[in-house]
Amino acid sequence: MALNKFMHPRNIYKTPPDFSNLAKKYKEFSDVAKVDITGKVSIDFKDPHALRVLTKCLLKSDFNLDVNIPEDRLVPTLPLRLNYILWIEDLLIAINKNNSVSGIDIGTGACAIYPLLAVVKNKWNMLGTETDEASLMKAKDNIEKNKLQHLIKLKKNMSTSIFECVFMDDNDQVFDFCMCNPPFYTNIQELLESRSPARPAPKNGFTGSPHELITEGGELQFCRKIIAESKIYKDRILIFTTMVGHKYNLKELILDLKADSIEHTTTEFCQGRVTRWGLAWTYKDYHFSNLVVPKHKSRKKNAPIVITLPDLPGPENDINNCLEKIKGILLDLKIMFKVINKRRNEITLSIIAYNNTWSNQRRKRRLSKQSSEIQSKQPKQDLEIQEPHVNEKLKHRDISNEEQISALRHTEVAEEIISKPSCINKDKQEIIVHGIMKFFMKDNRPNVELEYLNGKAGKEGLHQVIQYIKNNWK
Numbered sequence: 001m002a003l004n005k006f007m008h009p010r011n012i013y014k015t016p017p018d019f020s021n022l023a024k025k026y027k028e029f030s031d032v033a034k035v036d037i038t039g040k041v042s043i044d045f046k047d048p049h050a051l052r053v054l055t056k057c058l059l060k061s062d063f064n065l066d067v068n069i070p071e072d073r074l075v076p077t078l079p080l081r082l083n084y085i086l087w088i089e090d091l092l093i094a095i096n097k098n099n100s101v102s103g104i105d106i107g108t109g110a111c112a113i114y115p116l117l118a119v120v121k122n123k124w125n126m127l128g129t130e131t132d133e134a135s136l137m138k139a140k141d142n143i144e145k146n147k148l149q150h151l152i153k154l155k156k157n158m159s160t161s162i163f164e165c166v167f168m169d170d171n172d173q174v175f176d177f178c179m180c181n182p183p184f185y186t187n188i189q190e191l192l193e194s195r196s197p198a199r200p201a202p203k204n205g206f207t208g209s210p211h212e213l214i215t216e217g218g219e220l221q222f223c224r225k226i227i228a229e230s231k232i233y234k235d236r237i238l239i240f241t242t243m244v245g246h247k248y249n250l251k252e253l254i255l256d257l258k259a260d261s262i263e264h265t266t267t268e269f270c271q272g273r274v275t276r277w278g279l280a281w282t283y284k285d286y287h288f289s290n291l292v293v294p295k296h297k298s299r300k301k302n303a304p305i306v307i308t309l310p311d312l313p314g315p316e317n318d319i320n321n322c323l324e325k326i327k328g329i330l331l332d333l334k335i336m337f338k339v340i341n342k343r344r345n346e347i348t349l350s351i352i353a354y355n356n357t358w359s360n361q362r363r364k365r366r367l368s369k370q371s372s373e374i375q376s377k378q379p380k381q382d383l384e385i386q387e388p389h390v391n392e393k394l395k396h397r398d399i400s401n402e403e404q405i406s407a408l409r410h411t412e413v414a415e416e417i418i419s420k421p422s423c424i425n426k427d428k429q430e431i432i433v434h435g436i437m438k439f440f441m442k443d444n445r446p447n448v449e450l451e452y453l454n455g456k457a458g459k460e461g462l463h464q465v466i467q468y469i470k471n472n473w474k
């Protein structure tokens with residue numbers, strides 16, 4: 001519960017729930033609870049069933065809500081959901097909106113968790129939208145079970161638009177806010193790779209179905225769509241908000257809003273070991289600058305590092321030229337990359353390296369030269385027989401032990417360098433470096449901003465990659 005102290009100040013889960021009390025109150029909970037020798041009651045957080053029972057019992061005990069959470073759907077973690085609702089409360093306070101509040105929950109899911117919490121906590125009127133028929137049916141059951149149909153409405157979204165289904169009846173309704181927990185991932189692979197191997201194993205078990213977690217283009221595209229459509233519905237929703245799961249996407253979305261001079265604010269949702277972010281924007285004459293952002297200032301930040309690269313030769317010292325150069329170097333290094341954003345003067349790449357192909361390049365080149373010199377001196381027949389034993393030949397020359405060891409290393413590394421990308425077995429290999437590189441032109445010079453995400457080589461690994469790029473930037 002490392003981040004709990006940074007939870008929203010009004011979040012009741014800042015104080016962890018009393019598990020022994022829950023076990024006494026609910027038989028279902030006592031069935032999944034374990035008691036250690038000191039008498040402490042806990043559950044197996046890796047067990048999705050135990051998580052489901054915990055959330056169900058907390059909803060009953062703390063909010064008097066009876067909720068069925070289907071086995072094949074996301075188990076909503078309450079501290080995070082509550083952090084988001086509490087931040088919406090802050091936003092509404094900031095715009096002096098304190099009664100007859102109405103909000104939209106985009107992608108409400110099978111539990112309609114946000115509408116239910118919003119209604120029991122604040123008596124807001126909520127509209128939940130959902131594309132998945134099965135989730136929609138379950139959400140309806142949960143709302144009816146709690147007799148809250150008069151405050152919570154549901155709409156099936158059958159279009160590719162986010163908001164069209166809300167306003168298609170052509171009513172004049174104006175909503176105070178919209179909220180969204182978007183599907184975070186682009187595909188299964190990204191979902192599986194989303195966690196750093198360097199970080200401790202996730203404390204909580206994995207829950208959720210693919211369509212709840214995956215969307216074409218991932219959360220960045222989904223949130224961009226909300227922003228694009230917000231321009232159409234700017235008079236129908238006072239404050240637009242979304243949760244963002246990846247910090248690098250948050251940065252991109254902020255740039256989008258800044259580019260259009262749209263008033264916005266952000267927050268951090270901290271709970272357990274997980275941080276998410278909230279982004280809010282408006283087209284109204286509201287100023288969010290007075291909002292007290294509930295985050296802890298002294299918390300260590302992963303501040304990005306900016307490095308200026310040498311000028312590229314020729315007149316075309318521009319961002320497209322940079323991109324071609326970078327692509328070439330990354331391909332040489334067998335580093336996987338994806339262009340996640342491209343603007344007029346800036347390009348953002350996500351990079352993943354499964355092998356360290358950038359270290360000791362000078363030594364590798366020297367040894368490569370040495371070994372090819374030796375090979376060229378050998379008679380052809382000899383070479384054919386002895387080719388796998390380059391180091392044996394080196395032994396017969398007057399060279400030091402250290403060089404022999406380097407040569408041995410070189411043979412191994414050489415194989416690594418010539419390996420084709422297709423032999424990168426992502427399933428079996430650990431990520432060495434995963435990071436974001438944003439290239440941009442400043443004062444007509446190429447710069448790169450680095451953000452380390454995860455990987456065995458740590459931040460140092462990402463710095464080594466950029467150092468390699470810098471050294472080969474010609």
Ligand SMILES: C[S@@+](CC[C@H](N)C(=O)[O-])C[C@H]1O[C@@H](n2cnc3c(N)ncnc32)[C@H](O)[C@@H]1O
Nearest residue numbers: 076107108109129130131132157181182183212
């Ligand atoms: C990450 S889940 C969030 C569920 C719930 N709000 C929560 O926080 O637990 C995302 C939900 O959005 C739904 N969804 C995806 N695209 C949608 C769209 N265009 N309109 C409405 N819902 C959508 C998915 O079916 C899924 O239930």
